[in-house]
Amino acid sequence: MERELTVTEVEKGNLAEQLPPINRISDSKLRDLVLEVWATLLRESAYHDINEAPNFTSELMGDDDETLVRHTNTVVKMSEAVAREFQQAYGINLNHDTLLAGAILHDVDKLLLYGRQGDSVELTELGRKVSHGEYGALVAEQAGLPQEVVNIIASHSPTQRKTLPASIEAVIVGCCDEATFQSYRLMTGKGLWMKP
Numbered sequence: 001m002e003r004e005l006t007v008t009e010v011e012k013g014n015l016a017e018q019l020p021p022i023n024r025i026s027d028s029k030l031r032d033l034v035l036e037v038w039a040t041l042l043r044e045s046a047y048h049d050i051n052e053a054p055n056f057t058s059e060l061m062g063d064d065d066e067t068l069v070r071h072t073n074t075v076v077k078m079s080e081a082v083a084r085e086f087q088q089a090y091g092i093n094l095n096h097d098t099l100l101a102g103a104i105l106h107d108v109d110k111l112l113l114y115g116r117q118g119d120s121v122e123l124t125e126l127g128r129k130v131s132h133g134e135y136g137a138l139v140a141e142q143a144g145l146p147q148e149v150v151n152i153i154a155s156h157s158p159t160q161r162k163t164l165p166a167s168i169e170a171v172i173v174g175c176c177d178e179a180t181f182q183s184y185r186l187m188t189g190k191g192l193w194m195k196p
């Protein structure tokens with residue numbers, strides 16, 4: 001049985017404004033499920049405004065803060081660009097809706113796993129208990145997102161995942177996320193991040 005969605009039209013409008021690639025998901029049911037997950041976790045989070053949500057813990061990035069919204073939009077657009085080039089090079093068709101939904105949701109669990117404490121960003125109590133990516137994948141699965149999208153979320157973090165990428169779309173999102181993270185570190189003078 002399909003679950004009834006809780007996301008309101010106002011929430012949909014606000015989310016689509018901050019995360020415009022949502023509008024490019026052509027399947028309206030998939031688009032609503034993506035909106036449902038973002039709206040649900042935002043409601044449960046400590047943030048009144050989605051732009052308050054941080055993307056990195058201070059352990060990873062020090063004082064150089066980045067918003068979850070800008071990071072997500074960057075990873076989505078990079079993933080679309082890489083997918084477009086790969087499709088052209090090899091004459092294949094990737095699933096654009098799956099790629100978009102997975103990229104838009106890949107870090108959504110950070111709304112609950114990372115929290116601001118004064119000037120620093122730390123793991124929340126929940127963030128210390130669960131794995132980033134795996135937790136978002138669980139929420140997405142419970143909301144009814146397709147397995148291909150759930151896999152992109154679960155497999156995107158090379159250091160946190162217990163699940164490997166199962167599709168080209170998942171490989172592309174994971175690589176673009178890593179490229180964004182490491183490039184952001186180099187851009188802000190941090191040097192390449194290596195797992196301690």
Ligand SMILES: [Fe+2]
Nearest residue numbers: 075106107177
């Ligand atoms: Fe990310």
